[in-house]
Amino acid sequence: MTQATEMLRTYPADLGGVDQQALARCIDACFECAQACTACADACLSEENVAELVKCVRTNLDCADICDTTGRVLSRHTGYDANLTRATLEACAAACKACGDACTEHAGMHEHCRVCAEACRRCEEACRELINALG
Amino acid sequence: MTQATEMLRTYPADLGGVDQQALARCIDACFECAQACTACADACLSEENVAELVKCVRTNLDCADICDTTGRVLSRHTGYDANLTRATLEACAAACKACGDACTEHAGMHEHCRVCAEACRRCEEACRELINALG
Amino acid sequence: MTQATEMLRTYPADLGGVDQQALARCIDACFECAQACTACADACLSEENVAELVKCVRTNLDCADICDTTGRVLSRHTGYDANLTRATLEACAAACKACGDACTEHAGMHEHCRVCAEACRRCEEACRELINALG
Amino acid sequence: MTQATEMLRTYPADLGGVDQQALARCIDACFECAQACTACADACLSEENVAELVKCVRTNLDCADICDTTGRVLSRHTGYDANLTRATLEACAAACKACGDACTEHAGMHEHCRVCAEACRRCEEACRELINALG
Numbered sequence: 001m002t003q004a005t006e007m008l009r010t011y012p013a014d015l016g017g018v019d020q021q022a023l024a025r026c027i028d029a030c031f032e033c034a035q036a037c038t039a040c041a042d043a044c045l046s047e048e049n050v051a052e053l054v055k056c057v058r059t060n061l062d063c064a065d066i067c068d069t070t071g072r073v074l075s076r077h078t079g080y081d082a083n084l085t086r087a088t089l090e091a092c093a094a095a096c097k098a099c100g101d102a103c104t105e106h107a108g109m110h111e112h113c114r115v116c117a118e119a120c121r122r123c124e125e126a127c128r129e130l131i132n133a134l135g
Numbered sequence: 136m137t138q139a140t141e142m143l144r145t146y147p148a149d150l151g152g153v154d155q156q157a158l159a160r161c162i163d164a165c166f167e168c169a170q171a172c173t174a175c176a177d178a179c180l181s182e183e184n185v186a187e188l189v190k191c192v193r194t195n196l197d198c199a200d201i202c203d204t205t206g207r208v209l210s211r212h213t214g215y216d217a218n219l220t221r222a223t224l225e226a227c228a229a230a231c232k233a234c235g236d237a238c239t240e241h242a243g244m245h246e247h248c249r250v251c252a253e254a255c256r257r258c259e260e261a262c263r264e265l266i267n268a269l270g
Numbered sequence: 271m272t273q274a275t276e277m278l279r280t281y282p283a284d285l286g287g288v289d290q291q292a293l294a295r296c297i298d299a300c301f302e303c304a305q306a307c308t309a310c311a312d313a314c315l316s317e318e319n320v321a322e323l324v325k326c327v328r329t330n331l332d333c334a335d336i337c338d339t340t341g342r343v344l345s346r347h348t349g350y351d352a353n354l355t356r357a358t359l360e361a362c363a364a365a366c367k368a369c370g371d372a373c374t375e376h377a378g379m380h381e382h383c384r385v386c387a388e389a390c391r392r393c394e395e396a397c398r399e400l401i402n403a404l405g
Numbered sequence: 406m407t408q409a410t411e412m413l414r415t416y417p418a419d420l421g422g423v424d425q426q427a428l429a430r431c432i433d434a435c436f437e438c439a440q441a442c443t444a445c446a447d448a449c450l451s452e453e454n455v456a457e458l459v460k461c462v463r464t465n466l467d468c469a470d471i472c473d474t475t476g477r478v479l480s481r482h483t484g485y486d487a488n489l490t491r492a493t494l495e496a497c498a499a500a501c502k503a504c505g506d507a508c509t510e511h512a513g514m515h516e517h518c519r520v521c522a523e524a525c526r527r528c529e530e531a532c533r534e535l536i537n538a539l540g
Contacts, residue, residue, distance in 0.1 A: 003302040003389060007309035010382040013316040031301050032273040035345055039277035042346040045459040046283040054450040055214030062219060065207050069200040075305055076312040079190030084197060087229040094222040112280040119273060138437040138524060142444035145517040148451040166436050167408040170480055174412035177481040180324040181418040189315040210440055211447040247415040254408060325484030332489060335477050339470040349460030354467060357499040364492040
């Protein structure tokens, strides 16, 4: 059981009908993607061809920030606001799409970009599933 | 001249036609709103009627995180991505709207909610202006 | 293998002699603690006796922010700075100690505080182990 | 009057004897430094000699995260914890020192590094003044 699942289980009030498995999966995916993107930006900085990776670094940094914030917003349930949740998930899916695409371009050459691209794809998918589950 | 304006001025490459005054105003509004929301959440915790303010606290926390992330995304110009910028600004405007509404409900009773609601309104407006300026 | 371990494995340059297992454990513990503290603050807001939990909420929020930042700093290896790493870990250990203590006071009554206190203890321990490993 | 000063003024409980001017100055300096460091990291990515600036970028990113977290911790007053505040300020001063030094090395060549170094120096000084004011 992940930390997010454990914390969902102990929430003392009604979680309001949101699919808890999709929610927990998305929280986990957000924090994992934030970590991967933070580390990938730094790994790019240590590559000899860093000058060719600057767009990748920038997208990594945006994606890390947005995933982190999305993981936080999804970890809160008190006074739930569907509009705000949906807008945040849309921004997160857009960031993960952009970062997954940028990293995929370098995935054959840089192993960290390949691993990070996979984290971005998982997080994008988890965001879209949760958007659909919100109705 | 604010820090954001000064940093925009020193950016070494092309800023790509974005309205720099609208951009600087939005960056400043995001960080000011993040500070106001962080402080307002804490001020609510010190009110005797905190039990009536829990939705306000939660919305403050979401708004602080989203404004902070938006201020960071807007402070980056390398490898600019209009889709990602727009989705982030939409989430920020939604958060500021929700938080401004929540704080306004208590603005007559709690001065920190009144001040915070004003910061949220300014930031929401700055986000919408920038969305329009992006075309 | 966790995301942090996978990203450490793919870092393209020398990791400089830091104990990689202790490092990966601490990164994981930081992000798990950040999630637990964010969720615990929110869970406290939904408790009927929220007025008695305000110090717990505040400490949760500090701990979430500091753990998140520490997890980010530890995910970077380029241009490593031992002094900065140590000062960050000391702040994180202090935050986890304070939050673990605050949550422990309510652990018998609130399950989320019990689970969060455990995450804080694990993270505090992981920080202290890494401080020792830094020499 | 800055946002931080305005929010301090509206805090509904006792601020506990901390020098409010030093506190407000430090909160403002933290958020300004976070913005400057975020923008400077990005500006470095757009420089032709980015390969020589990777340590500067990394230190910028650490400093942005730590200043942002410190600004948040200082914006909370409920359940004040002097130990945690001091440890956070020490980490922030260390980050600002490291980043100010890194940026100063390139200040003659890159205007954004010069402006960012000044923000780091102001923030380091504000942190040290506040540490002293805490007693």
